[in-house]
Amino acid sequence: MANLKDIRKRIGTIESIKQVTRAMKLVAAAKLRRAQGNMEQARPYAGRIHGVLNHLLPDIDRTTHDLLTMRPAKQKAFVILTSDRGLCGSFNTNILRQAENIINAAGKENSKLICIGRKGYEYFGKRGYDVVEHYADFWNELNFSHATKMARGITQRYLSGEFDDVRVIFNEFKNVAQQKILEYHYLPLVLEDDAEEVSTDYLFEPSKDEVVKSLVPRHLNIQMWRFLLESYASEQAARMTSMEAATNNAGDLIDRLRLEYNKARQAAITTEILEVVSGAEALVE
Numbered sequence: 001m002a003n004l005k006d007i008r009k010r011i012g013t014i015e016s017i018k019q020v021t022r023a024m025k026l027v028a029a030a031k032l033r034r035a036q037g038n039m040e041q042a043r044p045y046a047g048r049i050h051g052v053l054n055h056l057l058p059d060i061d062r063t064t065h066d067l068l069t070m071r072p073a074k075q076k077a078f079v080i081l082t083s084d085r086g087l088c089g090s091f092n093t094n095i096l097r098q099a100e101n102i103i104n105a106a107g108k109e110n111s112k113l114i115c116i117g118r119k120g121y122e123y124f125g126k127r128g129y130d131v132v133e134h135y136a137d138f139w140n141e142l143n144f145s146h147a148t149k150m151a152r153g154i155t156q157r158y159l160s161g162e163f164d165d166v167r168v169i170f171n172e173f174k175n176v177a178q179q180k181i182l183e184y185h186y187l188p189l190v191l192e193d194d195a196e197e198v199s200t201d202y203l204f205e206p207s208k209d210e211v212v213k214s215l216v217p218r219h220l221n222i223q224m225w226r227f228l229l230e231s232y233a234s235e236q237a238a239r240m241t242s243m244e245a246a247t248n249n250a251g252d253l254i255d256r257l258r259l260e261y262n263k264a265r266q267a268a269i270t271t272e273i274l275e276v277v278s279g280a281e282a283l284v285e
Contacts, residue, residue, distance in 0.1 A: 007261040018250035025243035028236045035233035046222045049215055056208050066159055067216050068189050073165035076106050081170040081231040082117035084136050091238035092119045098181050099169045112163055147225035158187050170227045171234035179234035
């Protein structure tokens with residue numbers, strides 16, 4: 001059995017760790033609430049643009065718009081969203097494993113990667129994947145300008161012919177306990193099969209082509225903003241859950257160590273009493 005000094009030292013160390021994990025949980029919860037607020041604010045705007053485009057795309061000639069034109073996908077690009085830091089459970093591990101499977105199925109030699117988050121860049125960079133661009137160290141100051149910068153960079157590479165098809169792999173936030181990994185077809189822009197049928201015909205000024213030309217970049221920007229917010233919220237939810245579990249485990253370990261400490265202390269006291277009694281009996285004799 002460990003001595004009393006060692007047990008006290010270990011209890012003190014674990015209590016310090018428990019304070020850190022509790023603080024990290026509270027910070028993650030605050031960041032999660034902020035990300036959820038941003039998502040709620042962005043959804044009406046994103047939904048309206050999405051609905052208008054779904055209404056317009058069947059009525060225009062897609063070949064007149066470079067971002068809508070379907071072409072043979074000889075070179076594919078995958079945008080992978082991870083975090084910069086760990087301590088968030090299996091958040092990064094799950095998406096990296098699934099992204100790797102998707103990329104390998106599409107053909108590693110025909111795939112270019114754009115990594116958003118340090119963990120993805122480090123993971124794929126070490127494994128010989130073609131990472132053409134990466135973004136890191138911005139999550140704590142996340143704002144809409146980051147989304148527009150990323151969307152603009154991806155769009156320019158697509159228009160230059162560097163790749164013919166762009167997919168985004170990210171964690172969609174469901175709730176604190178659940179995040180779902182999704183693969184989204186980013187470019188070229190396609191009409192969703194489950195789009196609602198709109199019976200009303202609208203008059204557009206300027207023309208439908210001009211409206212689509214103006215809305216597509218906005219749609220790409222707001223979608224990238226959505227990906228960032230979903231991933232950020234998922235990361236904070238995973239970190240909050242992980243830190244809560246770590247805090248609870250630390251509490252359980254402290255309870256066990258205190259029980260062990262009390263047993264060791266009681267054994268030491270009993271030993272001292274026996275020694276005193278034995279000494280007294282020896283003196284009497």
